Amino acid sequence: MLTLLRKLRRLRTDLALPAPSRGRSLAVRHVDAGSCNGCEHELTLAMSPYEDVQRYGFGIVASPRHADVLLVTGTVTTRMREPLLAAYNAMPEPRRVIALGDCALARGVLAADTEIVGPVEAVLPVDLRIPGCPPSPPTITQALIELHDAGTGAHTTKR
Amino acid sequence: MTYRDRITSALDDGYRFAALYAIADRVRVVLVAPDGTLRLEDVAAEDGRVPAIVDLAPAAAWDEREAADLYGLRFDGHEPLRPLVAHDLDLKAWTVPVHGDDAYQVAVGPIHAGVIESGHFRFHVVGDKILHLDARLFYKHRGLERAAEGRTLAEGRAYVQRACAACAVSNSVAYAHACEEILALEPSAELARVRTILLEFERAWSHLNDIAAVCAGAGLAAGNTFFAALTERARRLNERLTGHRFLFDSVQIGGSALSLDAQAVAAAREELASIATDSKSGWREILFNSSFQDRLPDIGVVTADDARALGAVGPAARASGIADDARSYSTRLAYDGFAPVAPRRVAGDVQARLEQRAVELLQTFEVLDDLLDRPIAPAEAVAGGESATVGLGLVESPRGATLCAVEHADNRIARVHLRTGSYANWPVVAHAAAGNLLPDFPLINKSFELCYACADR
Numbered sequence: 377m378l379t380l381l382r383k384l385r386r387l388r389t390d391l392a393l394p395a396p397s398r399g400r401s402l403a404v405r406h407v408d409a410g411s412c413n414g415c416e417h418e419l420t421l422a423m424s425p426y427e428d429v430q431r432y433g434f435g436i437v438a439s440p441r442h443a444d445v446l447l448v449t450g451t452v453t454t455r456m457r458e459p460l461l462a463a464y465n466a467m468p469e470p471r472r473v474i475a476l477g478d479c480a481l482a483r484g485v486l487a488a489d490t491e492i493v494g495p496v497e498a499v500l501p502v503d504l505r506i507p508g509c510p511p512s513p514p515t516i517t518q519a520l521i522e523l524h525d526a527g528t529g530a531h532t533t534k535r
Numbered sequence: 536m537t538y539r540d541r542i543t544s545a546l547d548d549g550y551r552f553a554a555l556y557a558i559a560d561r562v563r564v565v566l567v568a569p570d571g572t573l574r575l576e577d578v579a580a581e582d583g584r585v586p587a588i589v590d591l592a593p594a595a596a597w598d599e600r601e602a603a604d605l606y607g608l609r610f611d612g613h614e615p616l617r618p619l620v621a622h623d624l625d626l627k628a629w630t631v632p633v634h635g636d637d638a639y640q641v642a643v644g645p646i647h648a649g650v651i652e653s654g655h656f657r658f659h660v661v662g663d664k665i666l667h668l669d670a671r672l673f674y675k676h677r678g679l680e681r682a683a684e685g686r687t688l689a690e691g692r693a694y695v696q697r698a699c700a701a702c703a704v705s706n707s708v709a710y711a712h713a714c715e716e717i718l719a720l721e722p723s724a725e726l727a728r729v730r731t732i733l734l735e736f737e738r739a740w741s742h743l744n745d746i747a748a749v750c751a752g753a754g755l756a757a758g759n760t761f762f763a764a765l766t767e768r769a770r771r772l773n774e775r776l777t778g779h780r781f782l783f784d785s786v787q788i789g790g791s792a793l794s795l796d797a798q799a800v801a802a803a804r805e806e807l808a809s810i811a812t813d814s815k816s817g818w819r820e821i822l823f824n825s826s827f828q829d830r831l832p833d834i835g836v837v838t839a840d841d842a843r844a845l846g847a848v849g850p851a852a853r854a855s856g857i858a859d860d861a862r863s864y865s866t867r868l869a870y871d872g873f874a875p876v877a878p879r880r881v882a883g884d885v886q887a888r889l890e891q892r893a894v895e896l897l898q899t900f901e902v903l904d905d906l907l908d909r910p911i912a913p914a915e916a917v918a919g920g921e922s923a924t925v926g927l928g929l930v931e932s933p934r935g936a937t938l939c940a941v942e943h944a945d946n947r948i949a950r951v952h953l954r955t956g957s958y959a960n961w962p963v964v965a966h967a968a969a970g971n972l973l974p975d976f977p978l979i980n981k982s983f984e985l986c987y988a989c990a991d992r
Contacts, residue, residue: 380757380820383813387764407646408653410675413988414700414781417744419650421770424763438648455622455674456653459645486697488678510700512780513767 387425400524401433405443405467409460409499410492411450414510415477419449427513434520440466445523446500451479452493464500472503472523477510484509538578542566542588545574551859552846553929554938555588555598556952557606564588564595565927565938571864573927580608587613594846597962598954620673626657630669633659638666641973645674652987660973668968668976670961675991683951688714688788688941691948695939698953699989700781701744704730704737705932706953706989707786709939712867712928714788717943721919722867729791729914731869732906733782734930735899739807740769741933742896743814745984749889750821752981753830758821765814772806775799795911804907811900818893831886835967835979838883847963849935849956851983854891855883861931868930869906885982932956934985953992957985 408416422429423436437443440463452460464473475496479485482495496502504526506519536544542564546552550566553573557563560580567573578585587610589596599610600619610616618629633640638661645653655671683694695710696703708730715721722730743766750758770780776795777785785793795803821827837847842855852859853875860875862868876898878890928939935956942950964983968976 377757377820377824380761380817383816384757384760384764406650408651408675408987410677411652411988412697412700413652413986416650416652417700418780420744421763421767424767425760426764426767436650450675451677453675453677455676456645459653459674463646486677486679486682486694488682491676491678509783510781 384425391425393428393431396432399433400521402435402445402520402524403437403443404434404445404447404520405437405440405463406447406449407456407460407463409448409450409456409480409496410453410487411477411479415449415480418510418513419447419476419516422513422516424513427517429513429517429520432517432521434517434524440464441468443467443471445472445474445520447474447476448480448496448500449476451482451485451487452496452499454491454493457493457499460499473500474504474506474519474523475502476506476516476519478507481505481507483507537586538576539586539588539591541576542591545576546591550574552592552594553936554940554952554954555595555602556940556950556954557602557608558942558950562602562608563940565940567929567936567938569859571861571866571929573929575925575927583607584609584611586611589613592846593844594959597958620676622671622673629671630657631659631667633667635661637661654987656976658968658973658976663972663974665968665971665973665976668965670965672961672987673991675988677992679992680951680953683948686948687946688717688943688948691941691951692786692788695951695953696783696786698992699955699957699986700783701741701986702737702932702934702937702955702957702989704733704782704786705930705937706939706955708734708868709928709930709937709953710941710951711786711788712930713926713939713941715867715916716920716926716928717923717941718789719918719920719922720789720916723914723917724869725912725914726791726916727867728869728906729793729911730786732903732911733777733785734868735903735906736769736773736776737782738899738933739810739896739903740766740773742892742899743769743810745892745933745981746818746889746896748981748984749885749978750827752978753827755821755824755827758817758824758827761817761820762814765810765817768806768810772803772810776803790913790915792913793911794913797910800907800910804904807900807903807907811897814896828886830978831889832882832884834885834971834975835888835982836882836884837963837967841966842883842963845963845966846959847935848959849932850891850895851888851960851963852935853877854881854887856881859936861929861936865930870902873902885978888982934983935959953989955986955989957987958990960985961990
């Protein structure tokens, strides 16, 4: 086990990722509203040593109750509309919504019209749109930084 | 011979069930022989009813339920025919009744506690012990198969690819093979080689990801982080070679546009050798971590008989002792002399499924090293066989044999059906969970590491 930890420490030194210039903190709740699993795989690797999104104080949390941000992937299917709304309504205010990936933004969606509601903004107020099919780990990090640094103006509407 | 007799006779001859789907008022069944020969059977519905075959091939259970939900067919003899894709129904309609002292239900999902796809698990438990699991998927059902109908064969590829990013190449190659059968085309040796390389690149990152996932499931953060780093390197290599981290759009019908010069393939080989070395050393480390290893054996057990009956495929089936791998009989791909590998302890448990991936990963690195010995040039399919209205393609995805059936009429797609390794294995996950402790379920689930997207479509 020590060997593994030493290797990880060496990788961290070799990569020499820049330290953030200021303190930040965002608790992110992810909801898959009907993705192809590509955005999930990239979001997972935003936490790999090559990107290490946690160094900015950003992390994925296990409950909407703990979240500042709802990060939604995929086109919203008819079956995921209610669970998505439930997750949003369970969040404390202020809260923000990110639509991650082309499907969440209604770009080039392939689906039967009867099975989907539409893009995330058809269901929730969206604060930040991140295009890409799928967006890469560095793109995801940059978007979270942008959202964090954009300041106040959070939504308070119940849906 | 009646429909049921034909299915019985095929199963007696050693064929296994590979897919069942509805088109208009007919039902088609695809079976695969141990040598990879595909056989198509069909039956016409009478007043919307067809005989069930679920008693002959339990693996057809989900397929019949799906055809009932999406095409309104009834399957005589499939009782009770519980809804699968259809939601908005009473709990009683889609769950198996479980009675007894202290039995209660635990509902998990569709939204899970991490970065995980959406799906619902209804556990019937006593205390921490799982008596039965009803998996309710299809929250991500996008109607991709119906949306592809009426498109050209070339347009259809995008729908199949979009079914799942993690299996984009496998699904696309299965679709391309089916289309090429319709168009009386066969891959040239170079086209077969390029597609085999792409399939193995997909397997490399998938297996690295899946080993990381099992580490995460057991709370071994260092193992998870180490294999996540290797997954990132594999995905960067995908992008360097094809321009996309998930190899999107690298598979086309009738040819391949990919071109890599000697320098590019040599660099790819070098990076793969380095990833292989690091993954071996990481594997050694987690192998000697006793508290991690202690979590793995004897949970989520699937016996060989159960795996065969339920139609398990891929690493999960091989870890249970079923030596079936579509790569050993894929005549349209470049897997000459391929033989499936097995873990040291073929126990059908979490440990065996994890080790199965580790040994397959080494094999994948070897296959890629062999195939990347020369530059890659654009390639074309060549004329071969007779044109047909129905085409079938069977490809070994990282999660198991994936079948794609395409039906063609008036130069348009009349029906496309994708039955992925994940679809085949989801009922096996539910079976494997029973009898185990609820806190072990995430680990059992991750030892299969199935996609929701390509089951839901």
